[in-house]
Amino acid sequence: MSTPTVRALGRFASAEAHRNGGPCLCEGLADTPAHVLADRPDATVVRHGPVVAKAHAADTDPGELSVRAGVAAHPALAHVLLAPLTRSAVTADGRPVTFWPYGLPVDPRAPRDAPWEATATLLAALHAVPTDVLPGPLPPMRGPLKAARAVERMRGAGEHPDARAVEAAWAALPAWARAESPAPGRSLCHGDLHLGQLVRDPGGDGSWRLIDIDDMGEGDPAWDLARPAAWFACGLLAPDDWTRFLGAYRAAGGAAVPAEGDPWPALDVPARALTVQTAALAIAKSVAEHRELDADERDVIDACARIAHLPDELTPAPTK
Amino acid sequence: MQCPKCGAPMHTYNRNGVQIEQCSGCRGIFLDYGELESLTRLESQWSQQAPPAPPQQGYPVAPAPAWGAPRHGGHHGHHGHHNRGFGRMLFSS
Ligand SMILES: [Zn+2]
Numbered sequence: 211m212s213t214p215t216v217r218a219l220g221r222f223a224s225a226e227a228h229r230n231g232g233p234c235l236c237e238g239l240a241d242t243p244a245h246v247l248a249d250r251p252d253a254t255v256v257r258h259g260p261v262v263a264k265a266h267a268a269d270t271d272p273g274e275l276s277v278r279a280g281v282a283a284h285p286a287l288a289h290v291l292l293a294p295l296t297r298s299a300v301t302a303d304g305r306p307v308t309f310w311p312y313g314l315p316v317d318p319r320a321p322r323d324a325p326w327e328a329t330a331t332l333l334a335a336l337h338a339v340p341t342d343v344l345p346g347p348l349p350p351m352r353g354p355l356k357a358a359r360a361v362e363r364m365r366g367a368g369e370h371p372d373a374r375a376v377e378a379a380w381a382a383l384p385a386w387a388r389a390e391s392p393a394p395g396r397s398l399c400h401g402d403l404h405l406g407q408l409v410r411d412p413g414g415d416g417s418w419r420l421i422d423i424d425d426m427g428e429g430d431p432a433w434d435l436a437r438p439a440a441w442f443a444c445g446l447l448a449p450d451d452w453t454r455f456l457g458a459y460r461a462a463g464g465a466a467v468p469a470e471g472d473p474w475p476a477l478d479v480p481a482r483a484l485t486v487q488t489a490a491l492a493i494a495k496s497v498a499e500h501r502e503l504d505a506d507e508r509d510v511i512d513a514c515a516r517i518a519h520l521p522d523e524l525t526p527a528p529t530k
Numbered sequence: 531m532q533c534p535k536c537g538a539p540m541h542t543y544n545r546n547g548v549q550i551e552q553c554s555g556c557r558g559i560f561l562d563y564g565e566l567e568s569l570t571r572l573e574s575q576w577s578q579q580a581p582p583a584p585p586q587q588g589y590p591v592a593p594a595p596a597w598g599a600p601r602h603g604g605h606h607g608h609h610g611h612h613n614r615g616f617g618r619m620l621f622s623s
Contacts, residue, residue, distance in 0.1 A: 316621075445601070
């Protein structure tokens with residue numbers, strides 16, 4: 211179960227947690243599976259006591275990662291992004307490693323406690339930061355690239371009867387949303403927002419912070435609202451929760467949508483892209499796991515089919 | 531009329547000529563298919579024009595895109611549904 215990368219990260223995290231000497235009182239946490247927070251090609255994350263070590267994807271641009279870490283450490287974002295610890299490392303196979311304080315995540319078993327307002331307020335603050343005070347050059351936000359990679363992964367997984375609907379919905383998106391041309395927008399964006407991207411700040415009062423800087427950069431801030439928007443549109447997120455989230459974002463002066471009126475002209479393209487991304491990953495995973503799509507995945511595929519059959523007059527012109 | 535899902539009384543309100551039944555208990559919304567099409571058409575018009583007039587009574591429906599899931603009481607009792615998808619779908623890239 212334990213890969214060389216996981217073992218190396220455990221040693222890195224342990225060393226960082228105990229850099230001032232003293233015995234380890236963390237009860238042998240380093241290599242136990244419970245403390246492998248993630249182990250994927252794009253992110254291996256291991257916790258030792260108060261320290262989290264993250265190995266980024268092998269193709270990570272070290273310069274861009276350094277700028278993104280510098281943004282997370284910048285005082286202008288002290289109440290928005292979790293700040294990294296100062297050191298860094300590299301795994302034997304060349305993946306860059308960053309270190310972070312461990313903070314408690316959102317509980318996936320308690321939907322009623324989901325911090326929708328906090329998430330929205332953090333995003334509004336992130337989108338409001340003037341980028342010219344930050345380290346640079348700020349790379350582009352990678353949301354569209356992630357959507358394109360999800361579609362590539364679906365294509366590589368093999369035949370699936372629902373792939374056509376996903377491809378049709380993908381083809382209807384403007385080029386920028388498919389990472390085929392530069393994206394609009396000059397706001398600082400998270401780029402991969404979901405509820406796993408919040409932790410409580412262990413150093414302060416325990417308020418929420420955003421984590422995971424790998425896709426952060428300059429772009430259209432509506433992309434950060436697109437996942438909740440897509441979940442709402444697909445019927446996975448209750449209208450009340452969506453209304454709380456959007457209302458809090460607007461109350462905090464968020465730049466991605468107009469302060470009043472229908473938000474969908476701003477949200478539609480990113481929300482359709484996230485719907486395609488989610489559907490493509492669902493198909494890729496179901497093929498790899500030799501299983502049927504479940505009801506939630508089916509809802510997202512059905513949304514792709516409706517997108518694919520939108521009459522032309524309901525498809526916003528791809529001018530943005 | 532009583533809610534077919536939870537049995538609480540339904541309230542009727544009118545939104546731009548479309549009759550909407552909303553449950554006072556579970557807040558589920560019930561429409562006929564013809565009404566759903568009218569609403570979808572209206573909402574896509576709203577996205578291009580001025581914001582809609584507020585409904586005369588009851589809870590407003592959050593605007594949704596034309597490709598959104600039909601919010602029909604019989605198919606999407608959204609409370610239970612929302613809890614089912616919460617853990618996995620809302621926490622992963
Ligand atoms: Zn220790």
